[in-house]
Amino acid sequence: MLHRMKLRVLYGAPLSADRPARRRKMKVLLLSGAAVFPFFLLITYAIVFETRAFYLLLIGLLAGLACVPVAFYSYAAGIGLPWRRLWSERRGEMKALGLKVGFFYGFELYWMILGVVEFLFGYHTFRAALISFVASAVARDGFEIGYLRAREENRKRTTFPDDRSIAELWRIAPKSSLLFIGGAILSGGAIGGLLGPLLSSPRLQTLAVGLVGAVWATFAYAALSGSRLSFSALLKFFIWPALTMACSYFFILAYLYRIIFRIQFGESVDLALLTAACAGWITTGACFLGHLKGENLPVEESDPQKAVSGAAQAPSPF
16 A cells, blocks of 8 residues: 555655546546446355355455456546557556556555454445555556556566565664664564553544554654745644554454454454554655655656646547
């Protein structure tokens, strides 16, 4: 989900100011969600009350596969070129997009959705509609990546949206990053261990884990960005992505931990492990965002007028 945070935190301004592009994005989202709904409705009808791990894993893999063409379509719509042309000219990039943003991201979102609906609320009958939500989320990110690419130099991309891998964080700022990540993991484990016997409600557990992760992530982002951020900017970051993503990570890990793998070490240990993992996960991403934010990354435009007009006209991706 790191690419989603980068799109929103670092590169979201141009698209937010482009109303025609936002309308096109909504159209792409609706079409993508509707396109996969009948297919997954048939699958989920057959296993609507299925709880066995193998079948849940199987439908997750199918969800990821179904999101690959969604990523291709939305990326082409965002960049404003037919997807067949993009496939012929940037095949390696398209394959990387389909694998990372389509398959793996869709697979990850699938577990998050199951965590929200089944682990948190106990519902089982809305899986088909929620798979459509997964496809719409992939379409949203694919469109935004394509829109960003339309404004950049025509270089190959394999890491999205900016070809900046989190691995560079360990070369540039390893000590400060490890300080925040280690602090988040240790404090998260301690707080989770103390709260485990006290919080039996999944909703309260989600809130507690989200707050621990969000506090550490916000501090890490502010420290590594190297600039003084306003209170409103930090509050926005605290709410999204810090709190929202920390809760999302909890949904994923808690569902896998408790329902798929059925691990049970006791209330204190269980919540300690989940809190430590979620806090460390979101803090790692926040450290990288802070590192990139500190560089004041520009959006490269070889021909700004051409890029903007091309994104605005947006011929059919087919």
